[in-house]
Amino acid sequence: MNFKKILVAVDASENSFRAVEYVGEIVGSSPGFEITLLMVFRPPSRDLFPDEAAYNARISEIKSNAEAFFKKAEKELEGKGVSSHSVASVCLDAVGTSIAQNILDFQQSGSYGTVVVGRRGVSKAEEFLFGSVSNKIVHYAKNCTIWVVE
Amino acid sequence: MAENVKELVKRYRPDLSLAQYGRVFTDTTSFMEIGYGDVISIGGLHYLVLRDEAERCYGIEDPKYWVKRCLVLETGERAILKLVFHESFDLELGNLKIRCYRSPEKEARILDLVRGDLRFMQGKSRHDSAGNVVRILEVISGKRLDQAVYEIEADHKTYFREHFPGILEKFMGSCEAIAFLHGHGELHGDIRRDHLWIEHRTGRYRWIDFDYTYDFAESPFGLDIFGLGSLLVFLAGKGIYRIQELEEMGFGDRFLDSLTNEDFSLLYVNRIVNLKKIFPYIPDSLNNVLLHFSQGAEVFYESVDEFLADLRPCLGHLMEAQK
Structure with a gap:
């Protein structure tokens, strides 16, 4: 694994932006790094919406937030001295129920040596009920280094 | 006209x-x-x-x-x-608030999925x-399982030895029913004591009400699994035990002071789930399953299959104790 090949898992949240900021600080203008911002897109359940219009409006909102996040994150990295040629943004449609597993599959297939995630800090009860992407990544990742940014 | x-x-x-x-x-x-x-x-x-x-x-x-x-x-x-009736509201589970949605479409889909499967309405x-x-x-002619258990006229020890093994066996069947839903990407969404009924005529346990749903989470079935755990705690204890109930049962200050946060539910923080402290004859194997739902838990069940894998041996231990 190439540890200079960094996969930053993002979800358009402030926590994941902190992860981007951290990566920018660490990498800066150092040569040889490759950074991929990965967002796994899982549309909300259609069951949550009374009609198609409300559902489609929400999907549009999520997509537009994602685009805005990528622009902001790329600008942040550039501002920290990271060359725009070494940054890629990828949006992936989720497969299965676990976003963490999608991220780890992407890490394996792309031979990323470093995975970076933001963490919002959840209580034990929240972890039981909802799970935690960052905790799962820490638990199941193999052959790579994990940076957890809180 | x-x-x-x-x-x-x-x-x-x-x-x-x-x-x-x-x-x-x-x-x-x-x-x-x-x-x-x-x-x-x-x-x-x-x-x-x-x-x-x-x-x-x-x-x-x-x-x-x-x-x-x-x-x-x-x-x-x-x-x-x-x-x-489309509505969304914050469901309070212990100290947590969860955004909950009522979805007629989801319930209709599950009714199709479980047609002919009498573990469900x-x-x-x-x-x-x-x-x-x-x-x-259909109208299920029966009674809520928790009420039926609560009304069994026996002290806990007698209940636990004579009634609970049979109840646990049927409850595991109900858990398998929930695993079936999960296997098809569906969640029950509202596993509470009053949503599992015993049918009068057959004694069969049957789940009702499938219209609640939630936004996706990394562990999409965590809520259902926690619901099953809370139900198991109730069935094993033949009730809920808070400090007040223990005082009424005659437990003194020394015992009450010995209880720690780790003995209480992860979500309903005033309910004791470490039932072995109250009823020492509860086997370790069963109590260990209950402790997965306590504040002291370090490992959580991520699937109903994991929960059942720990629960099945308990039934064997209880059956052996009955002989």
């Missing part, structure tokens, strides 16, 4: 007399306007509305205006009609004239 309610009743149930004859509805959008004496015409049948269903919560009757108890005029059978869905997904449900 369509028949009115009086004519329909006269035609199909001539022996029936109503205090009032209302209107015939084919569009159920305005469900608040539909009440006793009205008829809902859907799917080729006529459902005479007898009353709104209600849930009792903390001793208060909470009417569910979108759920109608009905008589099918053509067949004389009872049925429950759930009309479309049965029913079908039909669209009314306005396109609303109306769920037409």
